Amino acid sequence: MYQSRGFYITTPENRVLVSVVGVLVLVVGYYLDWPGSRQKDMPPVGFVVCLPRGSQPDLSFRIRELNRKYGPLASLKIGSSNVIIIGGDGKLVRELLDKRGSIYSNRPAEPTLQIAGGGDHLLFQQDTEKWRAARKQIVRHYPRASDPEQVRLQEAESVQLLYDFLHDPERHIKHSMRYTTSIIACLNYGVRCATYDDPVIHGIESIMTRISRPLVEHFPFLWILPDFMTGNWKAKALHLKQLMLKIYGGLAEIGSERGKSGLNTDNFAYKLRLDENVTNLTRNHQAQICGIALEGVAGVISTAILALLEDTTSQDRARQEIDGIYDEYTLPRWADEERMPFVRAIVRETLRWRPPLPSCVSHRLEQDDTYAGYFLPKDSTGRRSCPGVQLAEQGIFIAICRLLWAFEFSVPLGTTVNTDQSAFHGSIRRPKQYPVVITPRSERRVETIEREMLSAKESVFSLYGSYK
Incomplete structure (x- = not known):
């Protein structure tokens, strides 16, 4: 049966929910032609039962299979929701999400995350003046x-990654998490x-593991039922809210105080606090705006390494490209990114092959629309662009090209590489722990890493504080 964002129907709480849903759907269905009904001119596919039992990454893979079978535009009925699936056609994406963006850019109701974020989590806000004001601040901070200065920081943090x-090669996945979070x-x-043992990282991981979308969200008429009858989803959302307030709110206060003390005056939390009388953004909203970036791309670096373990030809080709530019005493630099098109292709292919959000973040259609003879009903869900994508891709590129410069990655003898959907987990997708042999390419490269680490500590790391 269907599973959304890591929330399984087979849990005890969900068995109660499924029973309640079954009874109420029979009653409602007697009087209304719902939820099984769908207009005949909607895109093909049909109902959620078309999808397999399995984890979310597997769900996203199956959705892509539906696009391959039925074309770039398909639809699903999940509870009372119409879901429009757009995939495999850049022209269609540009037509609907870019050219018609004014009616495709809102968000569907997602009460769990609206409760958790106090209505201020940017990723799930409606297209309002408050959302536009927040997005404007992010674009200003992340051009x-x-x-x-951002590149300088990323390159310094990548030295610690090396x-x-x-x-400590055994904890390679955790080191990648530290790298992206610290930036x-x-x-x-x-x-x-x-x-990796920093409390910020453990706090963010706790938030990431609790972000989910329960089945009840697809049946709005169930929201008024007592919480124990619907999987205690409200209690879980409130617990997530308290965790976000503690982590994001605490960090925002630290950033603000550092700025007031003349330290790191360019930090985002401090700039938001300075402008709060102009932007009218509440303290919680400010905390959520800063916190959203922490929930991002930690697993992409480890995913790229996993893929290169299987595709050794690409690993060798990328390394040859890097070695054609740098010697053993010089680390790769972002300034030379255009000279490394194959490494750049690895980054983009990793994001395409195993995106951090496998099912993306839904958009909501503001009004009825048609495309190529298909009817797309109002309130259908389908995806919004991320204003920080440049910074994220930049950090991933720096990490991958430097790791390939420094190390060879191979599969331990007697083991195999698993790169299918079962090798990943989480609502924000990350690879599970996997075996890998990480071998320094030469003693000179080791010496370069040690030297650059000392330099990074003195010139960059000393400029920043710590979360306590």
């Missing part, structure tokens, strides 16, 4: 053009994560 891979913590709050 599309590369910022030299250092950690060198001295955002520095930019947003003026504090860095020196180790």
